[in-house]
Amino acid sequence: MPLTISSDAISEKNKLASRDPWLLLLEIIYPAETPVRLVWNTENIVWDGETWQAFPFELGDIEETKEAEIPALSLVIYDIERLLIPIIDAYDGGIGAEAWVRVVHSAHLDNAVPEFEQQFEIVEAQIGYDFSVNLKLGAENLSNRRSPADRYLKGHCRYKVFKGPECGYDGSETECDWTFERCRELGNQARFGGFPGIGKIGYWR
């Protein structure tokens, strides 16, 4: 699929000689922590209203194998200032944290839309003796996805919001326990979100 980039970026990439570099941004997001925002550059930059700290890191190539493994790439951050290591320690490696890789152009930092961005997930983390943080970034872990997507139960309503648009009850009652019996009490069984006609243990599809 072709990459869509801005007209400014097209102009910059077609220049035979340019004094303004493309910048590689890395954002690592741990839940409940301030995101770590780094730029592969010799000075800090401000992009999208945030300061991105100049930092030495190495991003590897995306590896694809014939073994049907999920594509992954390596990321090495030299965390001399211990910006990331305490967070990794606190989260026991922080497996599952988000990592965003973005590319912006230094002459067009006012453009809040990156020319390229891709989301990864940290699937492996190691800290070296020399303050190097070795991360393996991978695609989304599919085992975290609910599968099958839907579950069909005999006596339990699947609509989360009582009196919501799917439930449709508009009477004076204020509580529901999401059972077929309660729905019948309320006279709303025609819109019950369960499947009374199926077996006791439900059905997965």
Added chain:
Amino acid sequence: MAWPDIATPDNVRQRITKKQVRSPFEAGYVQSMALHTRSRRKFSLSWEFMSSSDLSTLETYFENNIGSTFSWTHPISGTTYTVGFTENYIDSRNVFSDYYSVSVTLEEQ
């Protein structure tokens, strides 16, 4: 922490670095682009005759600040840079009596 009060170096050699990427094409032209937004400087300082007391001051400063950054003012331009020691050592050689030939390399952060 500022640079210690010692004699001005006899020689200051400096090198400015800013990386670029160059892609040569078969047609003969080269496409080039800067890799970073800021240049960095490296300074090689040398003293031909440094007194032993200045050398002692410099060595103490080196021991206390290796691995860190500090302010250093260029003796000619007067510009102040944030620098660090590049090498893990200070070279000194006794020239005569109580004087030493000393060299130190500093690099901008």
